[in-house]
Amino acid sequence: METKREKSTTSNEMNAYDNALKQLERTADIIGLNPDVHEILKQPKRILSVSIPIKLDNGSVKNFQGYRVQFNDARGPFKGGIRYHPNVTLDEVKALAAWMTWKCAVADIPYGGAKGGVICDPKNMSLGEKERLTRRYTSAIADFIGPYRDVPAPDVYTDPQTMAWILDTYSQIQGHLVPECVTGKPIALGGSEGRNNSTARGCVIAAREAAKTIGLPLNGATAAIQGYGNAGSWSAILLEELGVKVVAVSDSRGGIYNKLGFDSKKVEAFKEKTGSVVGFEGTESISNNNLLELGVDILIPAALENQITATNAGKIKAKIVSEAANGPTTPEADRILEKNKVLLIPDILANSGGVIVSYLEWVQNLNRTHWTEAQVNAELEQKIITAFKSTYEKSKKLNVSMRDAALALAIERVGRAIQTLGIWP
Ligand code: GLU
Numbered sequence: 001m002e003t004k005r006e007k008s009t010t011s012n013e014m015n016a017y018d019n020a021l022k023q024l025e026r027t028a029d030i031i032g033l034n035p036d037v038h039e040i041l042k043q044p045k046r047i048l049s050v051s052i053p054i055k056l057d058n059g060s061v062k063n064f065q066g067y068r069v070q071f072n073d074a075r076g077p078f079k080g081g082i083r084y085h086p087n088v089t090l091d092e093v094k095a096l097a098a099w100m101t102w103k104c105a106v107a108d109i110p111y112g113g114a115k116g117g118v119i120c121d122p123k124n125m126s127l128g129e130k131e132r133l134t135r136r137y138t139s140a141i142a143d144f145i146g147p148y149r150d151v152p153a154p155d156v157y158t159d160p161q162t163m164a165w166i167l168d169t170y171s172q173i174q175g176h177l178v179p180e181c182v183t184g185k186p187i188a189l190g191g192s193e194g195r196n197n198s199t200a201r202g203c204v205i206a207a208r209e210a211a212k213t214i215g216l217p218l219n220g221a222t223a224a225i226q227g228y229g230n231a232g233s234w235s236a237i238l239l240e241e242l243g244v245k246v247v248a249v250s251d252s253r254g255g256i257y258n259k260l261g262f263d264s265k266k267v268e269a270f271k272e273k274t275g276s277v278v279g280f281e282g283t284e285s286i287s288n289n290n291l292l293e294l295g296v297d298i299l300i301p302a303a304l305e306n307q308i309t310a311t312n313a314g315k316i317k318a319k320i321v322s323e324a325a326n327g328p329t330t331p332e333a334d335r336i337l338e339k340n341k342v343l344l345i346p347d348i349l350a351n352s353g354g355v356i357v358s359y360l361e362w363v364q365n366l367n368r369t370h371w372t373e374a375q376v377n378a379e380l381e382q383k384i385i386t387a388f389k390s391t392y393e394k395s396k397k398l399n400v401s402m403r404d405a406a407l408a409l410a411i412e413r414v415g416r417a418i419q420t421l422g423i424w425p
Contacts, residue, residue, distance in 0.1 A: 016095035073112030081155025082116035200234030202353015219243035227303030236264035
């Protein structure tokens, strides 16, 4: 999904880092955050800005811009994905790194938060170009990552193959194989069972728990999903397994709608073949914006940031919004959804299944063991249910939204770690 991004210096609804700071500010007020901790959390601990020159297939050299932002590591090694997208900005990567920090804290896994991004258009690059880009980027940040420092993973337009290249490049530099330096890698290299659909699985479990709290039966309920990448397509398939009728899905080229629902696995196969969900048989086309405003029970934004804004939030009719994407809802839109009593499961809870199974992968790698898919899924389910319950209880206790509650829980945990470590020197 293409989103417009404004200059990073102006404070506005569409700047992701401004939004992350607004959330921090609001949470600091809600929980009475220690001002020293607040001061520390306004900035990432480290920002790496690297140039990545590679030879293109046509023989010329192109120099790409890449970032790795390490936001906070008070609770454990930095952790977070790497995004390849033409609209990547430093402010976006900073926001995503902050959100990773909160996400790992809500899930209560021993990680800090980081994120990487490279400004490129992977859809128009060959496999060879993507491999050279990935290897050169890895070499540029190699001194700052590693199993106990910072553990990358996939994000938008990166996948297990990308992780395999990172693993190989990092290992060549170290002189020995270091499988635990990345997660979301192929199973053949120590990847975890269940990691491929873990983001969606967590998101659907969270939606299921939310449905229970409002007494919504899932069998026969309807859903719309914006974005049909890894998180979106698997969310559709897993919702269907629970009896939910998926009536609309979309990707960057547009959306499809059928009020009777469709077979998401067939849609996935169609997208695999044609490059888009658009044109799938028996559906009418729908724009990404109209999809968000459909009268469905469950809405899953699974694309990019800033999709639900002050402009369209008032038109959202879904009872439950489960955020598979990072930052799809702006703080201004949050206030409107709150007023309209939409039960929103915030990104840092709803999409934490990905990093939870990344953590399980890392634990398996460090122990040189391999779990079954059933073991991984059971552990994931238990962790998401615990995070959902803690967030829900917090929201009742503080009388705030699920977003505010999740942020409160996370920032309290990170703050406690910072204060307990103390400020050196
Ligand atoms: N990119 C994913 C996220 O935003 C996964 C991160 C990870 O597994 O480290 O949560």
